Amino acid sequence: MFKRFFALLVVAIMMVVISLSACTSQVTQPTSSQSPSPTAEKIIKIGASLAFTGQLAREGGLTKKGYDLWLKKVNEAGGINVGGQKYKVEIIYKDDQSDAQRSAKLTEELITQDNVDFLLGPYSSGISAATAAISEKYNKITILPLANAPSLYNLGYKNIFGILPLAPVYLNGTLDLAKTLDPSLKKVAIVSPDSQFPLAVAEGAKQYAEENGFEVVYYDKYPSDVKDLSSVISKIKETGAQILLGTGYLADGVLIVRNSKDLGFKPAIMSFTIATSIPDFSKSLGADAEGIMGGEWWTPNMKWQGDDLFGTPQNFAEAFQKEYGGETPAYYSAAAAVSGVVLQKAIEKAGTLDSNEVRQALKTLNAQTFFGPIRFNDKGVNIGISSAAVSQIQNGKVVVVWPLELRQAEPIFPKP
Amino acid sequence: MPNKEINMGAYQTIINGILLGGLYGLASIGFSLIWGVMNIIDLAQGAYLTLGAYITFYLFQFAGIDPFLSLPISAILLFALAYLIEFLFISRILKYGFIMVLVMTYGLNLLLQNGMLAAFSADYRSVVPSYSGQAITLAGLDIPAIRLSIFLVAFLLVALLTLFLNRSRTGSAIRAVALNRTAASLVGVKTGNIYALTYGLSAALVGMAGSLISMVYSITPFLGGAFMTKIFVITVLGGFGSIPGAIIGGLILGMIESVTAFYIAPGLMNAFGFILLVLILVFRPQGLLGKKFYG
Numbered sequence: 001m002f003k004r005f006f007a008l009l010v011v012a013i014m015m016v017v018i019s020l021s022a023c024t025s026q027v028t029q030p031t032s033s034q035s036p037s038p039t040a041e042k043i044i045k046i047g048a049s050l051a052f053t054g055q056l057a058r059e060g061g062l063t064k065k066g067y068d069l070w071l072k073k074v075n076e077a078g079g080i081n082v083g084g085q086k087y088k089v090e091i092i093y094k095d096d097q098s099d100a101q102r103s104a105k106l107t108e109e110l111i112t113q114d115n116v117d118f119l120l121g122p123y124s125s126g127i128s129a130a131t132a133a134i135s136e137k138y139n140k141i142t143i144l145p146l147a148n149a150p151s152l153y154n155l156g157y158k159n160i161f162g163i164l165p166l167a168p169v170y171l172n173g174t175l176d177l178a179k180t181l182d183p184s185l186k187k188v189a190i191v192s193p194d195s196q197f198p199l200a201v202a203e204g205a206k207q208y209a210e211e212n213g214f215e216v217v218y219y220d221k222y223p224s225d226v227k228d229l230s231s232v233i234s235k236i237k238e239t240g241a242q243i244l245l246g247t248g249y250l251a252d253g254v255l256i257v258r259n260s261k262d263l264g265f266k267p268a269i270m271s272f273t274i275a276t277s278i279p280d281f282s283k284s285l286g287a288d289a290e291g292i293m294g295g296e297w298w299t300p301n302m303k304w305q306g307d308d309l310f311g312t313p314q315n316f317a318e319a320f321q322k323e324y325g326g327e328t329p330a331y332y333s334a335a336a337a338v339s340g341v342v343l344q345k346a347i348e349k350a351g352t353l354d355s356n357e358v359r360q361a362l363k364t365l366n367a368q369t370f371f372g373p374i375r376f377n378d379k380g381v382n383i384g385i386s387s388a389a390v391s392q393i394q395n396g397k398v399v400v401v402w403p404l405e406l407r408q409a410e411p412i413f414p415k416p
Numbered sequence: 417m418p419n420k421e422i423n424m425g426a427y428q429t430i431i432n433g434i435l436l437g438g439l440y441g442l443a444s445i446g447f448s449l450i451w452g453v454m455n456i457i458d459l460a461q462g463a464y465l466t467l468g469a470y471i472t473f474y475l476f477q478f479a480g481i482d483p484f485l486s487l488p489i490s491a492i493l494l495f496a497l498a499y500l501i502e503f504l505f506i507s508r509i510l511k512y513g514f515i516m517v518l519v520m521t522y523g524l525n526l527l528l529q530n531g532m533l534a535a536f537s538a539d540y541r542s543v544v545p546s547y548s549g550q551a552i553t554l555a556g557l558d559i560p561a562i563r564l565s566i567f568l569v570a571f572l573l574v575a576l577l578t579l580f581l582n583r584s585r586t587g588s589a590i591r592a593v594a595l596n597r598t599a600a601s602l603v604g605v606k607t608g609n610i611y612a613l614t615y616g617l618s619a620a621l622v623g624m625a626g627s628l629i630s631m632v633y634s635i636t637p638f639l640g641g642a643f644m645t646k647i648f649v650i651t652v653l654g655g656f657g658s659i660p661g662a663i664i665g666g667l668i669l670g671m672i673e674s675v676t677a678f679y680i681a682p683g684l685m686n687a688f689g690f691i692l693l694v695l696i697l698v699f700r701p702q703g704l705l706g707k708k709f710y711g
Contacts, residue, residue, distance in 0.1 A: 221681075230435075235425070255634070261549035262549060285542065
């Protein structure tokens with residue numbers, strides 16, 4: 001009886017684990033690669049290994065849309081001006097199947113067999129870390145649109161340039177905003193699911209809060225499959241926190257808002273990394289989403305003015321919608337397109353395709369783009385924007401409330 | 417004064433734990449019942465829970481039916497579905513042993529999950545009735561109205577189930593089959609029918625749990641998967657086949673999670689739950705209230 005019971009239990013637990021892990025693998029999306037145009041004109045070849053299938057297929061697809069839109073626009077405008085000569089641009093895509101090892105191998109192929117001049121990055125910090133080693137080995141520049149783990153930029157690579165500011169600065173904007181709203185806001189609570197990206201954001205927020213005179217009264221992590229946060233919220237309520245920062249994903253934010261309402265916890269500011277940028281959040285919470293803030297790398301209604309092919313976020317959104325059947329662009333595609341813009345600006349500034357010259361041009365670049373100002377520090381991190389912008393849900397709509405130069409509406413404060 | 421505050425935190429933690437535990441308990445009863453009566457582990461329970469949540473969501477969203485009033489509807493729909501599934505699939509492979517049934521329910525779970533993914537998409541959905549977020553404040557403690565109602569409904573359902581099993585003819589037949597299938601069929605109980613009935617009943621129970629859960633959590637096709645691990649721990653904790661065991665197991669797990677999150681570290685919530693599971697398996701493998709036989 002015992003043996004049978006244990007065997008049964010072990011098998012059953014294995015089944016549950018397998019079924020849970022099966023949930024995470026998602027549907028695939030077919031790959032397509034550009035065929036080289038057989039014209040005699042001068043061509044700049046750019047390689048991109050991206051996830052078209054596997055777990056990151058959706059993000060990979062969004063990234064490709066951004067690259068493709070830039071490619072189309074730059075070629076329509078005649079190409080890139082290299083020392084007075086117009087070069088057409090061609091992107092060679094490879095499907096890395098969301099796998100870092102494979103991406104590294106494909107990047108090597110792109111460099112050695114397809115003889116690409118430059119690289120545009122894959123999706124995610126993990127995969128970028130693998131391809132960065134290869135681009136370093138062959139001295140090829142990679143622009144990384146969507147990789148912002150700090151560890152990646154601390155490895156001493158000189159050929160990677162990241163478009164997104166680093167993950168830990170995600171929620172700094174909320175704290176900056178809080179200082180301007182009410183100087184008596186001092187007590188900050190930070191909660192994070194126990195998973196890599198949210199923890200990086202939480203650590204960054206904690207450090208920034210302490211440096212800026214806030215008192216971090218609660219800082220802890222919880223299991224990422226959590227179903228109830230009542231006790232965590234009870235504890236936070238007890239600390240008297242005035243600002244609540246959550247660094248989890250969509251479901252975490254929804255859970256925190258509902259548990260807080262249940263327990264009558266009403267901080268003056270509630271801000272999440274991933275909340276306002278996804279429509280599900282306010283749809284799911286209805287009126288309870290009112291006044292909640294969130295970090296935002298880029299939205300189509302930001303007020304940036306650039307001197308690039310797109311000029312403004314609105315123009316980019318229009319071009320994107322025209323190209324992709326009315327789809328509203330997410331920041332993934334915008335970051336991808338601006339990677340092309342940055343590469344173009346650097347090449348034009350250098351006046352040559354030589355990696356060393358272009359690297360130098362990138363290091364001294366100070367560009368105004370539809371994605372905001374872009375400047376790189378020694379490590380290749382974009383420091384043109386100091387933090388993600390802050391948006392707030394007001395009357396069911398998402399509006400940017402910070403920084404001041406992008407503000408669309410006065411913030412609702414305190415949160416209702 | 418500080419002493420009083422510490423006490424407040426303690427009381428609030430206990431209340432949080434009890435309310436959470438009631439929900440856990442209700443979600444585990446169906447699983448425990450099937451395990452006790454049919455001696456099978458039903459991995460599709462998570463999917464039934466999710467289905468119950470979706471039924472409530474759609475009734476609330478498009479017909480404006482109050483989530484609590486949708487309970488009988490999701491119970492009937494899930495009973496019918498599960499009765500059919502038992503009749504069509506599970507009854508046919510019962511004779512090949514529990515491993516085969518396990519594989520079957522595992523497959524069913526995947527099928528239902530992906531069916532829901534295709535039908536309802538992976539969007540997050542929530543049921544937010546007008547009274548959501550209201551709390552009863554009692555001596556400085558907040559008792560969320562919805563969670564309290566859910567807890568009371570859970571107990572009502574358990575009481576009804578216990579009455580049904582102990583007082584009705586069908587209930588007696590179910591208990592008889594649990595005790596000894598051969599003997600039960602010798603005295604004229606149609607065991608095949610009882611199995612289908614029990615399976616339907618357990619799905620109806622977990623479906624109602626799902627309906628209630630939809631008011632507290634956001635719904636995705638994978639909602640049930642996350643609950644399955646808890647259901648396991650609770651059933652083993654309380655003793656498989658025991659209805660009071662499932663409730664007590666649920667309360668204990670809810671309390672442990674709540675106390676750990678409040679006093680120790682929220683990151684260790686799961687760890688403490690599983691440590692308890694291991695201890696129970698070592699020292700009392702039949703569970704707290706488990707017997708060798710259910711009945």
